[in-house]
Amino acid sequence: MTVELHAREIQPLRNTFTHTAYYVGNDRPASRYQEATLDVQPSDNFHYRPTWDPEHEIYDKSRTKIKLADWNVLRDPRQYYYATWTIARARQQDAMESNYEFVQSRGLVAKMSDAVRNKACEVLMPLRHVAWGGNMNNSSICAYGYGAPFTAPAMFHAMDHLGAAQFITRLGLALDEPAVLDAGKNDWLNAACWQPLRRYVEDTLVLQDPFELFIAQNLALDGLLYPLIYDYFVDDHIALQGGTAVAMLTAFMPEWHAESARWIDAVVKMAAVESDDNRQLILAWLTTWADRAQAALSPVAELALGNNGLTALQEVRDALDMRCKKAGIVV
Amino acid sequence: MSNVFIVFQDNDDSRPIIEAILADNAQAQATYPTGLVKIDAPGSLVVRRETIEELIGRPFDLQQIHVNLVTISGHIDEDDDQLSLKWNN
Amino acid sequence: MDTPVLKKKLGLKERYAAMTRGLHWDTTYQPMDKVFPYDKYEGIKIHDWDKWEDPFRLTMDAYWKYQGEKEKKLYAVIDAFAQNNGQLGVTDARYINALKVFLTGVTPLEYNAHRLFAHVGRQFTGTGARVACQMQSIDELRHYQTETHALSHYNKYFNGMHSPKHMNDRVWYLSVPKSYFEDACTSGPFEFLTAVSFSFEYLLTNLLFVPFMSGAAHNGDMSTVTFGFSAQSDESRHMTLGIECLKFMLEQDPDNVPIVQGWIDKWFWRGYRLLSIVAMMQDYMLPKRVMSWREGWEMYIEQNGESLFRDLARYGIRKPKGWVQACEGKNHISHQTYAVFYSYGAAAAFHTWVPEEEEMAWLSEKYPETFEKYYLPRWNYWREQAKNGNRFYQKTLPMLCQTCQIPMIFTEPGDATKIAYRESDYQGDKYHFCSDHCKEIFDNEPEKYVQAWLPVHQIYQGNCFKPGVDPTKEGFDPLLAVFDYYNFKVGRDNLDFEGSEDQKNFAAWRGDSVQGAKK
Numbered sequence: 056m057t058v059e060l061h062a063r064e065i066q067p068l069r070n071t072f073t074h075t076a077y078y079v080g081n082d083r084p085a086s087r088y089q090e091a092t093l094d095v096q097p098s099d100n101f102h103y104r105p106t107w108d109p110e111h112e113i114y115d116k117s118r119t120k121i122k123l124a125d126w127n128v129l130r131d132p133r134q135y136y137y138a139t140w141t142i143a144r145a146r147q148q149d150a151m152e153s154n155y156e157f158v159q160s161r162g163l164v165a166k167m168s169d170a171v172r173n174k175a176c177e178v179l180m181p182l183r184h185v186a187w188g189g190n191m192n193n194s195s196i197c198a199y200g201y202g203a204p205f206t207a208p209a210m211f212h213a214m215d216h217l218g219a220a221q222f223i224t225r226l227g228l229a230l231d232e233p234a235v236l237d238a239g240k241n242d243w244l245n246a247a248c249w250q251p252l253r254r255y256v257e258d259t260l261v262l263q264d265p266f267e268l269f270i271a272q273n274l275a276l277d278g279l280l281y282p283l284i285y286d287y288f289v290d291d292h293i294a295l296q297g298g299t300a301v302a303m304l305t306a307f308m309p310e311w312h313a314e315s316a317r318w319i320d321a322v323v324k325m326a327a328v329e330s331d332d333n334r335q336l337i338l339a340w341l342t343t344w345a346d347r348a349q350a351a352l353s354p355v356a357e358l359a360l361g362n363n364g365l366t367a368l369q370e371v372r373d374a375l376d377m378r379c380k381k382a383g384i385v386v
Numbered sequence: 387m388s389n390v391f392i393v394f395q396d397n398d399d400s401r402p403i404i405e406a407i408l409a410d411n412a413q414a415q416a417t418y419p420t421g422l423v424k425i426d427a428p429g430s431l432v433v434r435r436e437t438i439e440e441l442i443g444r445p446f447d448l449q450q451i452h453v454n455l456v457t458i459s460g461h462i463d464e465d466d467d468q469l470s471l472k473w474n475n
Numbered sequence: 476m477d478t479p480v481l482k483k484k485l486g487l488k489e490r491y492a493a494m495t496r497g498l499h500w501d502t503t504y505q506p507m508d509k510v511f512p513y514d515k516y517e518g519i520k521i522h523d524w525d526k527w528e529d530p531f532r533l534t535m536d537a538y539w540k541y542q543g544e545k546e547k548k549l550y551a552v553i554d555a556f557a558q559n560n561g562q563l564g565v566t567d568a569r570y571i572n573a574l575k576v577f578l579t580g581v582t583p584l585e586y587n588a589h590r591l592f593a594h595v596g597r598q599f600t601g602t603g604a605r606v607a608c609q610m611q612s613i614d615e616l617r618h619y620q621t622e623t624h625a626l627s628h629y630n631k632y633f634n635g636m637h638s639p640k641h642m643n644d645r646v647w648y649l650s651v652p653k654s655y656f657e658d659a660c661t662s663g664p665f666e667f668l669t670a671v672s673f674s675f676e677y678l679l680t681n682l683l684f685v686p687f688m689s690g691a692a693h694n695g696d697m698s699t700v701t702f703g704f705s706a707q708s709d710e711s712r713h714m715t716l717g718i719e720c721l722k723f724m725l726e727q728d729p730d731n732v733p734i735v736q737g738w739i740d741k742w743f744w745r746g747y748r749l750l751s752i753v754a755m756m757q758d759y760m761l762p763k764r765v766m767s768w769r770e771g772w773e774m775y776i777e778q779n780g781e782s783l784f785r786d787l788a789r790y791g792i793r794k795p796k797g798w799v800q801a802c803e804g805k806n807h808i809s810h811q812t813y814a815v816f817y818s819y820g821a822a823a824a825f826h827t828w829v830p831e832e833e834e835m836a837w838l839s840e841k842y843p844e845t846f847e848k849y850y851l852p853r854w855n856y857w858r859e860q861a862k863n864g865n866r867f868y869q870k871t872l873p874m875l876c877q878t879c880q881i882p883m884i885f886t887e888p889g890d891a892t893k894i895a896y897r898e899s900d901y902q903g904d905k906y907h908f909c910s911d912h913c914k915e916i917f918d919n920e921p922e923k924y925v926q927a928w929l930p931v932h933q934i935y936q937g938n939c940f941k942p943g944v945d946p947t948k949e950g951f952d953p954l955l956a957v958f959d960y961y962n963f964k965v966g967r968d969n970l971d972f973e974g975s976e977d978q979k980n981f982a983a984w985r986g987d988s989v990q991g992a993k994k
């Protein structure tokens with residue numbers, strides 16, 4: 056049905072919801088990110104205690120030691136809401152499909168030497184499980200964190216980790232037979248060089264404080280692992296030895312890491328700036344977990360990069376410390 | 387026998403899917419509640435990729451039906467070639 | 476090793492297995508029971524998680540691709556709707572009130588679903604179950620956000636939609652959906668899935684999203700119908716998760732059967748009670764009607780439910796206990812519920828009205844056994860009253876059912892003239908219920924339901940005033956203070972549609988006279 060509007064002015068009565076206007080004012084429309092995210096988590100008059108955690112309410116600030124007057128300060132600089140996130144990922148997925156076509160049409164996998172291909176599989180296949188741990192941990196952060204600005208991007212991040220695990224799986228299937236996945240899992244479970252890292256991941260799976268988990272998983276572990284593997288190993292090592300295919304088929308990972316680091320750093324920065332107590336807590340968690348992650352990654356770095364492994368890992372650690380410094384955490 | 391059903395948004399993307407279902411399932415009946423196409427069939431119903439591909443003249447990934455699927459009833463099974471709905475009674 | 480040049484493409488099933496199941500490992504540095512602490516205490520016995528079936532084998536590549544496509548389409552419609560002032564194209568401004576109920580009552584549930592699916596998506600020991608739940612978690616976030624974005628435009632032009640989050644946490648009738656969902660969220664993971672994915676999504680939500688959304692289309696609301704059907708397109712995955720989880724529990728161990736049956740009984744009834752609000756929307760709040768509540772019930776619940784429960788009989792599962800009574804209720808609950816909101820129209824953030832003549836005729840036709848006999852006389856009386864300037868408003872606070880939290884409005888099975896009351900004693904206190912089934916739900920788990928934040932009790936206890944309000948001050952009006960606590964804009968959000976700001980604005984914007992506003 057069409058409606059004749061003539062020249063009649065149709066003035067809105069208000070520009071956005073009350074809870075959104077509280078943060079952004081009511082003098083102009085709020086952004087979709089703001090309406091989708093700010094103060095949308097239920098916060099009052101809960102009816103029943105969770106039978107699975109009777110010590111807490113369904114959403115409960117006291118699950119973490121971090122204290123914020125308002126958890127809505129933890130904004131995502133990417134301003135992702137579901138539509139922008141999923142459309143961005145669909146675009147990246149498209150690019151990855153083009154990479155697959157390129158690799159296939161040029162026969163790039165066949166052009167790799169066995170040594171390079173085997174090395175790539177040996178290092179990358181067990182990382183499917185590390186990414187799976189990241190998926191579980193970010194699901195926890197979403198479930199037990201407080202406030203949608205913090206928890207919604209955590210769920211996106213969980214699914215991104217699943218995507219990463221699946222990109223590695225697809226890479227394995229492109230480079231080799233499906234048995235390569237089992238070999239990688241076997242190494243993950245049994246090979247000595249992977250055990251410190253597996254212990255690290257399993258220890259994070261039982262962490263109870265969602266913010267500590269955020270630091271241990273997203274900042275300490277991934278902050279070291281992704282640059283080490285995708286910058287130092289894949290780009291600088293494998294690609295230069297004829298393994299361009301591997302770089303192309305994992306192109307999502309460094310891109311995603313750089314993008315999501317902006318979110319992670321922003322969360323850390325805003326939590327730390329609120330109080331010295333928060334800063335000290337984050338610093339203590341970071342120190343503990345980054346030291347442990349560095350130790351756990353040492354045998355992996357040597358497996359990937361041989362004698363240069365530990366130096367590369369130290370460089371990565373120095374870069375992480377710089378990153379934290381910018382976010383207000385001086386190690 | 388119990389009916390299974392599958393419902394799609396009534397739009398151009400859904401058309402070849404609906405046509406394929408009606409072609410492959412002799413007993414299927416389509417009705418058109420506002421904005422929708424609802425197909426009922428006694429006992430079971432199958433959506434075949436090949437039939438859709440014949441109708442549109444290009445490859446079709448069955449998972450694409452999720453974009454316009456509204457609801458279903460019955461137990462579902464899906465592989466690359468077909469999606470089936472059925473009751474076990 | 477030979478390089479496999481042309482590898483056989485893995486089929487969907489094998490590929491999915493490699494992409495998801497294969498990621499899992501049994502932990503050894505930390506005990507599995509500590510990594511997955513929550514999926515045993517309900518007593519559900521699982522012997523082999525590998526038997527879990529994944530029916531829609533979506534991996535993230537396909538998920539992103541198809542969901543991205545859906546979002547592009549949906550937001551194109553939402554944008555066009557806003558740019559063209561689509562709100563003026565709806566049949567009649569009364570219609571908007573259904574959207575107010577939706578935004579304040581349903582949308583917050585989507586958010587809760589998002590968070591709790593993240594919880595179970597982390598906690599199930601089985602990988603297939605976990606991934607399906609995680610995808611549902613982001614789908615539910617999608618539903619929360621797309622509904623918010625689509626309805627945001629209406630909020631700009633109509634009253635009563637400005638504080639959905641705040642209201643859902645406080646307002647008396649919104650404690651019905653809130654407590655329903657929090658009940659599910661505070662249950663163990665298997666009960667949560669039985670409640671939400673099976674009982675609600677598989678069995679009941681078709682009624683909300685299919686006939687109601689068709690109704691939105693019929694009433695010219697292209698924005699709502701688009702988000703409704705778009706959300707529902709995720710629902711086929713969610714419903715399938717529900718039925719697969721149910722079958723999985725039943726197949727894993729015969730000891731699971733009675734536990735699951737108890738949950739089906741409970742959650743069918745909880746969901747049925749919750750849907751009485753949808754029944755009212757369907758029969759009374761859509762100016763152009765498509766399908767009565769009763770017709771929807773028969774098509775989506777009776778026929779479909781018969782098939783489903785005949786199918787589940789081989790596991791020893793029978794229809795939910797409340798089935799017969801719920802089917803009897805199809806002739807009554809929309810009328811009983813709307814009457815309550817009409818009479819409490821001063822205390823609700825949406826408008827109500829007496830149905831027009833031809834609408835009453837439609838109701839008589841659709842409900843030949845009950846409408847004229849039980850409900851029409853009351854409407855005639857209320858219409859007379861309103862004509863004489865005496866629009867009826869109930870001034871006392873109602874007694875609520877301790878379980879479903881709906882006021883005591885529902886009648887006895889077999890006698891539509893008598894309100895049903897039930898009660899139970901627990902630890903020296905008396906608790907009141909609307910029905911045998913709500914009483915039984917309480918009796919099975921009293922330690923849970925005594926915790927309910929019952930809005931009327933809370934008002935009497937003085938817990939529903941804004942901080943700093945002094946009830947001892949002279950001239951203190953408790954009702955106005957409660958409305959203030961709710962963020963109600965008295966005189967704008969509440970009362971009859973007739974004479975409301977919505978009515979006047981809509982007519983002025985469309986260039987209609989007020990009398991001609993209803994078409």
Ligand SMILES: [Fe+2]
Nearest residue numbers: 585615618706
């Ligand atoms: Fe939903």
Ligand SMILES: [Fe+2]
Nearest residue numbers: 876879909913
């Ligand atoms: Fe009740």
